[in-house]
Amino acid sequence: MSPSLARRRLLTAAASLAAAALLHSPAAWAQGPNWPTRPVKLVVPFPAGTAPDVAARLLADKLSQGWGQSVVVDNRPGAGAIPGMVAAARSAPDGYTIAFVPAAAATITPFVHKNPQYDINTDFVAVAPVATAPMMIVVDARSDVHNLADLARLSRSKPGKLNFAAAQVNSLPHLTGAMLDRLGKLGMFTVPYQGSPAAVNGVLGGDALMTIDGIAGLVQHVKAGKLRALAITSDKRLPGFEDIPTASETYKGFESVGWFGLFVPTGTPQPIVDAINAHTNKAMANPDLVQRFAELGMYPRTGSAASLKDFTQEQQQLFKRWVAELGLQAQ
The missing domain is CATH 3.40.190.10 (Periplasmic binding protein-like II)
Structure with missing residues (x-):
């Protein structure tokens, strides 16, 4: 390769990197992200027909209407929700893959599997609460x-x-x-x-x-x-x-409630996280969705990404104690 050609390629690569950095800079997103421009995947680490799947599909429908883009539910069932969570964690952090995380995937799997292959606290960013599910x-x-x-x-x-x-x-x-x-x-x-x-x-x-x-x-x-x-x-x-x-x-103080929340891979631009949070809160306040959820014994929750992060960590401590009390060993 001639020196001039090598130099041109180097300059082209440098320009591409600079453009990518500008695109993801806070200034570039100041007016809000140009997102989504194509279908979004909602990964559900449980089988079709289960409570997480039903809730995810109801939410996906509302988000599709609001975004003008399809939100496709991708069921990835498996032991401890591991296959689905790993697939979501390894996805590109661009907002086009969102994990619909049930309580167990965030608060039980880490304590009953020796190698869950993902960490909800480091591989993901909390985005928005969705609902509680007694x-x-x-x-x-x-x-x-x-x-x-x-x-x-x-x-x-x-x-x-x-x-x-x-x-x-x-x-x-x-x-x-x-x-x-x-x-x-x-x-x-x-x-x-x-x-x-x-x-x-x-x-x-x-x-x-x-x-x-x-x-x-x-x-x-x-x-x-x-x-x-x-x-x-x-x-x-x-x-x-x-x-x-x-x-x-019958058993005073006994309570165990499922819940669902949206998480995205770490590295997803903050403006996209903020946009998903705002759109999800709006969807979960929709009277039609509230009624549909209530018919299924699920109760919408709204809140900030920070509130979901704090709640998740509180629940982790609760189930860590339960696992210890039950004498369960990580497998």
């Missing part, structure tokens, strides 16, 4: 169990012989059931299933007495008369579900 404790509607007291009496009469269908090992429903078993001295045997639908089928098929999961994944079966709701895991009775008692009415 869970429901259910049994087959044909059973003689009508409340948690019935469940306790039956379980204690047959220690180790009645099964709790955990939607997935080391998931939020699993830990919630384990804590309930510990508090109530139920002596149930935990059977892990591959997701909520399989756990529900385990109860309906008579292989398990009880399961716990997000209301969104169970409410249709309750309304159809196939499952009976024994309790809700929030600390207060929920609008639209006032006839279902809380677990804390």
Whole structure:
């Protein structure tokens, strides 16, 4: 290569780097980012049909309308939500890949997996809270169990012989059931299933007495008369579900609530983070979306990126303590 050609290529590369730096400088974004200009991917690390998936699709629809660009839900299920979270963490930090993070992915996986391959605190930036999602404790509607007291009496009469269908090992429903078993001295045997639908089928098929999961994944079966709701895991009775008692009415202080939040890969420009936060808060305040979420037992939350970061760290400390109390070992 001639010296002149090498020099021209060097100057061209330098100019490209300078342009890229200018594009991502605060001054260049002062009037707001020119984003999105193409479809956005919303990575959901859980299977289709689960509570996180249902919530993500409802939000994606509203964001699509507001942005004038498609928001495509990309389901990446797997143990501990690891495949989906890793895929999102390794994506380009340009705002076109957003992680729809359920509670377990941020607060349980780090303590029950020796090598989760991602760190929610360093690989991601918190963007916006989405919703809280209390869970429901259910049994087959044909059973003689009508409340948690019935469940306790039956379980204690047959220690180790009645099964709790955990939607997935080391998931939020699993830990919630384990804590309930510990508090109530139920002596149930935990059977892990591959997701909520399989756990529900385990109860309906008579292989398990009880399961716990997000209301969104169970409410249709309750309304159809196939499952009976024994309790809700929030600390207060929920609008639209006032006839279902809380677990804390039987076990004082017991509460376990799922939640969802949006995160993006570290390095995503702050103006894009701010834009996603503003648009998400607007979507979650939409009356139609609020009503749709409420019908599924999910309750929208709005707030700053900082509030989600602080909340996530608080929840991490809570579940770190739970994991220790239950004696769970990282696998």
